[in-house]
Amino acid sequence: MSTLQIADGAVLAADMSVRSADVLADRETGRIVEVGDTARGDEILDADSGLVIPGLVNAHCHVAMTLLRGYADDKPLDAWLREDIWPTETELETDDIVAGTRLGAVELLKNGVTALGDMYFEVPESAAALAEAGLRARVGHGIVTVGKEEVTARADFETGLDVARELDGAFDGRIATALMPHSLTTAAADLLAEYVPRAREAGIPLHYHANETRDEVEPIVEERGVRPLEYADELGMLEEGDFIAHGVHTDRTEIELLAERGVGVAHCPASNMKLASGIAPVQELLDAGVTVGIGTDGAASNNDLDAFDELRDAAMVGKLKADDASAVSAPEVVRAATAGGADLLGFDSGRIEPGALADLAVIDLEAAHLTPAHDLVSHLAYAVRGSDVRHTVVDGDVIVRDREILTLDEAAVRREAERHAESLIARAESNR
């Protein structure tokens, strides 16, 4: 056994208590073997004056959209997608997506994220980039059929299913997959009815955008006479292991349906605020027993991938929505961003205890904005910034040490991303 000892820090336990302890991880199995003060490891990672937490889980992202950060702002979802994002995305080439994925991976890992849910294009190449950077991910090809001929629409579903079947378990199990139709209004009903059962036969879960805006809910109610998640249920799209993104405009019946079916919600508060989509009823979801994770969505609607921003946003807007300052409390958001997200993605991580995957982040507590340290869970929810992350560990491997990413050349990744972003936008603008 080759071990990593994360030494001399305070450790956040699953019950949200904090105590001084070392964490010992087996680098071969990638799992935590001991949490205590007798651990002795082959390699030491210094966590003195630090807090060891489960790595944050970004439950919903389009990571390569880092290339479109700041390209189109201040519009609502539908106009933003149709006028700016989709026309530009038609110009994307595989190398652009790899460059954007690497840039996103640097940002995520340096901000303490160890796992993500990612829906985008060119998934074999982007999944390889994520895994090589050191991240764990559940990935899928985003399937859109609106505006496409039947044959092209079907081909998109075939790609989604093939990618999900072929990549599941790749990169020593760091990559898992899902069938990812973009949304209930942008993926055709007849093809969903055909492909969802095929995904089930292969044991593949589903992930899709749902109930994000009122404009997306109303046409379904008008056309089908049921709420969007009732429609999803009719199509067999609400099964244990599935998770939706957003769930902003969910009514009581839909919340109960999610709870009954064991389907979780990736809550994306910053994206929902920026696109003025609305505020998800997070406290109601939690009270109903729905598993909630937290996501950034893509960097073009956020505009960064700092998951600590999301924790804070989730707590703040959750209170506003509930009209109750005690709603979406600090322990609840910290749990959502760690164990909640890990449950949504189906990873055995998100908690620091023997047997769990050693996906961890170490927060440097020596900062003016983290002083005094009355309550470290409060700090995680309301005061810690991504730039306070000192080390990030995935599968027992140190990926970020003293804020330096070890798996990628950060300067080269930034240069490449700049180059690809510039040429992508030039191509898109010349074709307008």
Ligand SMILES: CSC[C@H]1O[C@@H](n2cnc3c(O)ncnc32)[C@H](O)[C@@H]1O
């Ligand atoms: C088909 S791959 C994913 C697809 O989703 C687009 N997208 C980015 N952010 C959002 C959002 O908040 N709601 C819906 N769709 C979104 C992205 O640009 C890709 O086209």
Ligand SMILES: [Zn+2]
């Ligand atoms: Zn999204």
